Amino acid sequence: MSRILITGANGQLGFELRRALAPLGEVFALNREQFDLADEAAMLATLDELSPQIVVNPAAYTAVDRAESECAQAHAINAHAPGVLARWCAANDALLIHYSTDYIFGGAGDRAWTEDDTPYPQSVYAHSKWLGEQAVRARTGHHLILRTSWVYAAHGNNFLKTMLRLASERDSLSVVADQIGAPTSAALIADVTAQLITHYRRPTHRFDYGTYHLAAQGETSWHGYACHTIAHARSLGYPLQLGPAAIRAIGTADYPLPARRPANSRLDCSKLQRAFGLTLPPWQAGVEHVVERLFHSQQSARASNTQHCPL
Numbered sequence: 609m610s611r612i613l614i615t616g617a618n619g620q621l622g623f624e625l626r627r628a629l630a631p632l633g634e635v636f637a638l639n640r641e642q643f644d645l646a647d648e649a650a651m652l653a654t655l656d657e658l659s660p661q662i663v664v665n666p667a668a669y670t671a672v673d674r675a676e677s678e679c680a681q682a683h684a685i686n687a688h689a690p691g692v693l694a695r696w697c698a699a700n701d702a703l704l705i706h707y708s709t710d711y712i713f714g715g716a717g718d719r720a721w722t723e724d725d726t727p728y729p730q731s732v733y734a735h736s737k738w739l740g741e742q743a744v745r746a747r748t749g750h751h752l753i754l755r756t757s758w759v760y761a762a763h764g765n766n767f768l769k770t771m772l773r774l775a776s777e778r779d780s781l782s783v784v785a786d787q788i789g790a791p792t793s794a795a796l797i798a799d800v801t802a803q804l805i806t807h808y809r810r811p812t813h814r815f816d817y818g819t820y821h822l823a824a825q826g827e828t829s830w831h832g833y834a835c836h837t838i839a840h841a842r843s844l845g846y847p848l849q850l851g852p853a854a855i856r857a858i859g860t861a862d863y864p865l866p867a868r869r870p871a872n873s874r875l876d877c878s879k880l881q882r883a884f885g886l887t888l889p890p891w892q893a894g895v896e897h898v899v900e901r902l903f904h905s906q907q908s909a910r911a912s913n914t915q916h917c918p919l
């Protein structure tokens with residue numbers, strides 16, 4: 609039985625971690641109001657009070673474009689706060705599980721990045737996440753840093769839900785086809801995190817701390833991801849405005865945004881699979897599952913509206 613603290617419990621990953629870690633011990637799932645990564649003194653007081661043996665930190669500043677103009681806030685939460693958590697974990701013999709991103713890589717070439725490749729962050733968000741990783745490594749050896757990519761879930765905001773919304777409002781869509789990565793469900797990351805905690809708690813087992821890439825298998829572009837999402841929604845009978853052939857493939861240059869994104873976001877996840885005996889599922893499986901969940905909750909919302917409306 610472990611005492612586990614989860615930060616950012618209302619984010620995409622925090623929400624799924626609440627479910628996946630519940631059977632592993634006494635879980636303190638704290639949202640921003642209960643555990644503010646921008647308030648160091650309050651964070652330390654809560655850590656002392658709850659005295660967790662495992663701290664899991666999915667909380668982050670994730671607004672990639674807004675970070676370009678809110679550099680100080682992004683750095684406080686993504687770069688400084690993980691170091692505070694790591695220092696507390698080192699002093700209190702706790703394990704820290706932290707998450708990072710494919711965006712720390714420069715994006716050149718078409719080979720999947722390994723844990724040994726040198727990051728070259730191209731945006732404020734990416735730079736702040738890279739500094740956060742380094743702060744964790746410098747302060748405690750007892751850490752896991754899990755780098756993932758293109759996270760989505762039924763709960764929260766993400767590209768998948770944006771595509772479904774736009775497909776129900778518009779006749780056509782334009783989506784970049786020259787950035788390649790793997791959409792990864794928050795549920796998969798949370799389930800793998802639970803597996804790693806189970807390994808960690810085995811009494812006689814050597815545990816391999818460190819940095820691991822964790823993404824769904826396979827690769828696609830944002831355009832490929834949008835097409836698969838919308839095709840699956842269509843096959844379920846989702847109400848869509850968009851015609852079947854109306855998703856245009858465009859280049860990054862045709863979709864200007866404040867923050868630069870890497871062209872190559874491929875993560876080589878073989879180290880994680882080897883070390884912990886895991887098999888990562890293809891990215892399409894998680895996308896289909898979340899589209900189905902969203903479809904069914906939309907249907908039940910409709911059904912209960914119909915029941916309650918006077919005829």
Ligand SMILES: NC(=O)C1=CN([C@@H]2O[C@H](COP(=O)(O)OP(=O)(O)OC[C@H]3O[C@@H](n4cnc5c(N)ncnc54)[C@H](OP(=O)(O)O)[C@@H]3O)[C@@H](O)[C@H]2O)C=CC1
Binds near residue numbers: 618620644667670
């Ligand atoms: N989203 C993605 O595509 C990817 C995410 N990652 C990484 O994975 C992790 C989880 O991301 P994800 O769940 O998608 O992110 P979300 O944006 O869904 O959730 C982040 C959570 O952090 C909370 N938060 C923000 N600021 C603070 C603060 N000052 N104190 C406490 N909590 C705060 C947010 O609270 P509030 O709800 O109040 O804003 C939110 O609930 C992060 O480390 C992220 O960098 C890696 C690759 C891809």
Ligand SMILES: Cc1cn([C@H]2C[C@H](O)[C@@H](COP(=O)(O)OP(=O)(O)O[C@H]3O[C@@H](C)C(=O)[C@@H](O)[C@H]3O)O2)c(=O)[nH]c1=O
Binds near residue numbers: 672709756784863
């Ligand atoms: C909405 C939209 C986006 N795009 C492009 C813009 C961009 O290149 C790409 C993704 O856009 P988004 O802004 O939704 O995604 P973005 O916020 O860049 O997602 C990132 O979030 C952070 C937190 C991470 O760590 C990354 O792994 C990644 O998931 O899709 C289109 O081409 N057409 C569209 O209609």
Ligand SMILES: [Mg+2]
Binds near residue numbers: 670671672
């Ligand atoms: Mg975004």
